[in-house]
Amino acid sequence: MLPRVLTRRLDTRRGSSDQSSAPHAARVSGDETQLLSRLLAGDEAAFAALINRYYASMLRLARLFVADLDVAEEVVQDTWLAVINGLASFEGRAAIKTWIFRILVNRAKTRGMREARSINFSSLTTGSKENATPALDADRFSASGAWHDPPRGWGVDSPEDILQRKEALQLIEQEIATLPPSQQAVITLRDLEGLTSDEVRNVLGISETNQRVLLHRARSAVRRALEKHFTKG
Amino acid sequence: MLTCEQLTGLVTDYIEGWLPMRQRFRFRLHVALCRSCRRYLRQMRLTIGALNGLPRQPLPPAKEQELMHRFRAWQRA
Numbered sequence: 001m002l003p004r005v006l007t008r009r010l011d012t013r014r015g016s017s018d019q020s021s022a023p024h025a026a027r028v029s030g031d032e033t034q035l036l037s038r039l040l041a042g043d044e045a046a047f048a049a050l051i052n053r054y055y056a057s058m059l060r061l062a063r064l065f066v067a068d069l070d071v072a073e074e075v076v077q078d079t080w081l082a083v084i085n086g087l088a089s090f091e092g093r094a095a096i097k098t099w100i101f102r103i104l105v106n107r108a109k110t111r112g113m114r115e116a117r118s119i120n121f122s123s124l125t126t127g128s129k130e131n132a133t134p135a136l137d138a139d140r141f142s143a144s145g146a147w148h149d150p151p152r153g154w155g156v157d158s159p160e161d162i163l164q165r166k167e168a169l170q171l172i173e174q175e176i177a178t179l180p181p182s183q184q185a186v187i188t189l190r191d192l193e194g195l196t197s198d199e200v201r202n203v204l205g206i207s208e209t210n211q212r213v214l215l216h217r218a219r220s221a222v223r224r225a226l227e228k229h230f231t232k233g
Numbered sequence: 234m235l236t237c238e239q240l241t242g243l244v245t246d247y248i249e250g251w252l253p254m255r256q257r258f259r260f261r262l263h264v265a266l267c268r269s270c271r272r273y274l275r276q277m278r279l280t281i282g283a284l285n286g287l288p289r290q291p292l293p294p295a296k297e298q299e300l301m302h303r304f305r306a307w308q309r310a
Contacts, residue, residue: 042308044301051300055292073296080300084307135241145236150269151276159282172283191284197249216245223280 032096039087051080054097057188058104064119064181065105065112075111079104098199101189105203119181121206121214135220154230168229175225179218186211187218235263240270244277 038046058079062072082103090099112119142148162168176184189200190211201211235243240263246252247260264271292300 042304044304047304048297048301051297052291053289055296056290077296077300081303084300084304087307135244136238138238141236141238145238147237147269150237151272153272154276154279156279159279159286162279162283163286163288168283169288172287187284191281192287194285212246212249212251215249216242219245219277219280219284220241222284223277226280226283227276 035096036090036092054100057193060188061104061185062108064185065108066115071111075104075108079107095199097193098195098203101203119185121182121204121210135216151227152231156230162226168226171225171229172222175222179221183214183218186214190215235259237267237270241273244274248277
């Protein structure tokens with residue numbers, strides 16, 4: 001089926017183009033206008049690509065707010081219906097994906113409230129600015145703060161090297177799934193979906209400090225998991 | 234001088250460009266002089282790169298069809 005092929009192609013392009021630390025920022029505007037006009041013109045392939053592209057992350061986010069998988073699936077479907085109905089009046093002030101994720105999070109929050117579930121984004125301890133969050137166990141360092149157990153090489157040269165290994169991919173997925181919900185939300189939007197930090201804050205309604213700390217913790221945890229994997233034995 | 238431990242705590246802020254100029258300079262100086270921290274920074278970038286390119290699970294066909302149906306209906310409306 002055509003749409004699936006299309007999604008995969010989008011994915012490949014996305015995977016291979018990222019070397020910088022702010023990977024998706026440059027791509028948004030031109031493509032976005034084009035995407036929006038295609039959607040408004042009723043281009044089915046464009047819509048199919050879109051719903052497949054964001055499904056996994058949308059479901060992950062919805063599940064952070066609502067316990068029940070069926071309800072989370074419902075939230076995702078409802079979000080798409082809202083997107084369809086809102087397309088004509090979408091003003092393009094935000095990126096399309098940011099708009100979609102904002103609708104999703106708002107809906108998931110509302111459903112979550114009914115289930116008396118909410119994510120705590122604010123109960124973060126803020127330490128000194130110098131070392132707000134330890135990224136590693138203290139025993140990796142000597143008392144002076146120098147490496148006691150320094151990082152060893154991973155034997156991979158690029159993100160693509162990691163992405164080609166099935167085990168590593170599973171490991172990343174698993175690690176994300178075990179993170180606290182607030183960290184999952186931030187890393188999903190920022191690193192998996194490539195929203196800018198401002199967009200992430202906007203979608204989740206969190207402060208700059210919180211987003212910083214959550215992103216740092218989440219990435220550090222995934223790095224640790226990869227480290228364990230690539231240096232075992 | 235920044236310690237290695239402090240550096241690992243600042244790595245996200247550095248990569249995201251959130252460090253004030255002075256801190257940024259201290260960070261770069263440390264990385265230039267410290268092989269292990271250079272490796273740590275590289276591994277963090279590899280991690281982020283992998284996260285950026287993580288493959289996505291597509292929509293289950295039944296849900297896709299339902300949404301395509303709704304999309305077509307919206308077009309016709």
